[in-house]
Structure formats: C-alpha cells, structure tokens
Amino acid sequence: MSEVFTVDARGLSCPEPVILTKQAMKNKDVNRIDVLVDSGASRDNVVRAAERAGWTVQTEELPGFEFRLKMSR
Amino acid sequence: MLSSKRILTSAWGPIITGAVVGILAPILTAKGNPGNMGICVACFNRDIAGALGLHRAALVQYIRPEIPGFILGAFAAALVFGEFKPRCGSAPIVRFFLGVFAMIGALIFLGCPWRAYLRLTGGDWNAIWGITGLISGVLIGIAFLKFGFSLGRNRPSAWPVGIIAVLIAIGLLLFQVYTPLLGRDPNGQPTGPIFSSKEGPGSMHAPLVISLAVGFGIGFLAQRSRFCTVGAIRDFVLLRDPHLLYGILALIVTAFATNLMLGQFRPGFVDQPISHTNGFMNFGGMVLAGLAFTLAGGCPGRQVFLSGEGDGDAALFVLGMIVGAGFAHNFSFASSPKGPGAFSLWALAIGLMFCIGLGFTMREVEGIGGRS
Numbered sequence: 001m002s003e004v005f006t007v008d009a010r011g012l013s014c015p016e017p018v019i020l021t022k023q024a025m026k027n028k029d030v031n032r033i034d035v036l037v038d039s040g041a042s043r044d045n046v047v048r049a050a051e052r053a054g055w056t057v058q059t060e061e062l063p064g065f066e067f068r069l070k071m072s073r
Numbered sequence: 074m075l076s077s078k079r080i081l082t083s084a085w086g087p088i089i090t091g092a093v094v095g096i097l098a099p100i101l102t103a104k105g106n107p108g109n110m111g112i113c114v115a116c117f118n119r120d121i122a123g124a125l126g127l128h129r130a131a132l133v134q135y136i137r138p139e140i141p142g143f144i145l146g147a148f149a150a151a152l153v154f155g156e157f158k159p160r161c162g163s164a165p166i167v168r169f170f171l172g173v174f175a176m177i178g179a180l181i182f183l184g185c186p187w188r189a190y191l192r193l194t195g196g197d198w199n200a201i202w203g204i205t206g207l208i209s210g211v212l213i214g215i216a217f218l219k220f221g222f223s224l225g226r227n228r229p230s231a232w233p234v235g236i237i238a239v240l241i242a243i244g245l246l247l248f249q250v251y252t253p254l255l256g257r258d259p260n261g262q263p264t265g266p267i268f269s270s271k272e273g274p275g276s277m278h279a280p281l282v283i284s285l286a287v288g289f290g291i292g293f294l295a296q297r298s299r300f301c302t303v304g305a306i307r308d309f310v311l312l313r314d315p316h317l318l319y320g321i322l323a324l325i326v327t328a329f330a331t332n333l334m335l336g337q338f339r340p341g342f343v344d345q346p347i348s349h350t351n352g353f354m355n356f357g358g359m360v361l362a363g364l365a366f367t368l369a370g371g372c373p374g375r376q377v378f379l380s381g382e383g384d385g386d387a388a389l390f391v392l393g394m395i396v397g398a399g400f401a402h403n404f405s406f407a408s409s410p411k412g413p414g415a416f417s418l419w420a421l422a423i424g425l426m427f428c429i430g431l432g433f434t435m436r437e438v439e440g441i442g443g444r445s
Binding site for chain 2: 014
C-alpha cells in the first residue's frame, strides 16, 4: 500500500490546478495522487495533463459540484 | 465515437469553437461591424462603456449585443450541462484592476487578443506587433506563475453572486432595444442615459438579432470548450498542452479563408481599419494586456464566459474592463487610428508596474477562512 498524496486545487484559477498536479507527479516516491477540484474546466485540464503523463485517472463526483480525481501511476 | 454531448469538452471543442469564431467574425464585419472587428471583446466593452456615458468619445458608443450574447450563451450552456456554480472571493479588487489595465493595454493596441488574430487574418500587419507583445506578456505571466503567483481561492457562494452578470446582460439588451433618452441637454434636446454614435466605429454594426445570435452561439460553445485566446499560448508554453492553441490556429485559418472569400483581405501596414502604425506601442499595449489576462487566468472572452457560468470574480474583471475603457478615453490613454493617445506611454508604464508588482507579491495565504 502506498500513501495517497492529496492536492487541494479547489477554488484556484487556471492554470494553478494543473501546475500543482504536475509538481506532485514529479515526486518519484508518489504513486497515488488525489486531486480535489471544483470546476469542470479544472477537472478536464487535470485529467488531460495526468493522462498525457501516463497516469490513469478515476473521477469521483462529490457533493457541491466537486470532484476527487484519483490518479495512479 | 464521441457523443455530441462530450465532443465540445474533447480536444475537438476548442477547434470547433475557433473555426466557428473564424467564420462568423468576418461575416459580422460584412454585415456591418467595423473593419477587422467582427468580434473584439475589448472594443465591444469599450463601446458599451461609451453607450452608458462612462466616456465621451462620441465615435465609440454602442451597446454591442455580442457581449450580453456571450454571457447568456455561456449561462445557458452552464445550466444545460450542470456547470452553473456561483463563486467568488479570489482577490476581487485585484481582479477588477487587472481588468482596468488589461483594457487600457488593449486600447493602446486597439484590440483584444481575439481582434489581434482577426486583424492579422484581414491583412493588418500591425497585428504582428500586437501578437508578439501578447506572447511576451503571457511569457512574463508564466514566469510569475512558475514562482508561485496566485490570486488565491474563490469560494462557493449564494446564487445572487452568479446571477448578477446575467441580469446585467439582460439589462444591457433592454437598454439596447429601448435606448432610453431621459435627460435633456441645455437646448432641451433629449440625451442619455444611453448614447449612440452617429458616425465612426460605434455607428457601424451588424443587425441586432444577428449580433445577439452569434454572441449567444459562441458563448455556448466557448463555455463548453473552455476556448481561451490567452490560455492557448500559456498552456502550450507552460504545460506543453496544445489543445487550446489548435483552437486559435483553427480561428486564424478559417478567418483568413472567410476574409478572402468576402473580399476583406487587404494586406499592409497603412490605412488599416481602426489601427495605427506605431509598432512600439502596438507591442507594448499587448504586453500589458497579455500579462494582465494571464495573471487573471484567462483572456477577455474567457472572463465573460466565466461570468455567465457564475464566477463573480470574472464578472468583476469584466466590470473593470468597462470602467477601464472609461478611464482610457477620458485620460487620453487609448489610441486612435492617428496613433497612441497623449498619455498612452504613462498608462503603459503604470499598468506594467502594477502587474509586475502583483506578480511578485500575490501568493496564496493560508489561514482562517481557507478551505479545510
């Protein structure tokens, strides 16, 4: 079991959610990242960036139009 | 196979949106909008500012229906796809002034990024200086983003925060249709509160219904596809993600073809419509605008679409643009086809100092009120 690194990108403007996600992906010790976002644009941008970097992403919808993007290497 | 519901959020979304803008904008010019100004978010907000009496440049006063159309189209898309979300509280006062200075920069060049691309495709080579400046401004903004620049988080808000921009759009359309003249000038003639240009760019416009329909359609598409003329450059450079840039390339290709077909392609530097030939100020104005848009998270069109989907901070940015247009003309910051305004250089210097100062100082502050 590896630890899950959480990025809380809720409420941040473009492109900050993707910048924070990319910083987290750079850490070689991290194999699981949860990114919290609260807009459709941020969700799409983070998913696109993660998939381009070869990660798989599962999107979980939370109450209040928030999303937990479960990323794994 | 992509479903029709998802195609706009796919990589095709920005391309479709860009192509639609590229075709419809030159058609709006053919239908009456000013030259190479089928759509210009800065110029149109400036014309609205004039129509509301916020500046006294008599040649640029008209409530451009495209802008309320953008807001209502984005609002409709956000409602249909469940993305309407009232929110605000991310450095609102800063965003307002970023709107002010973005507008001043755009009016020194005479156009927002949308019009910069449209001017290029109409053969106005002065746009090359503007686009070079735009890219430079975005690059400066990227440098700040890399070093931790942030306007901080917004928070979910009660619904009035999200709906005010929509009400403003409806109000503007009512003013456009009824053009009330409630005031009286010293000779007793009716005047204001809504002013309309008798000549000049403000008097040139496509029929109301066409402008509104095009604005609504583009607003709908752009909300869904996240089309952004500044994000295109930013994401390509910063994230190596070209998907928004393809939208701009689609816009340029289709607008060029449409301008050629309509006989609106007239290459050269001199005597271009609503354009001046001062390369330094064309460049400098767009450095300021590009930097301000990047710090605010998106181009002027994107700010208008975000307003429609409930983002109160983006709505304040747009209001900043409208107020900034008032200042730009009243203080002689704005250029005219004759060249830069008397104080354009001062405005450029102050605007750049403001934005660079923000770039070095705005960081996310954790603490009480932060999200848990």
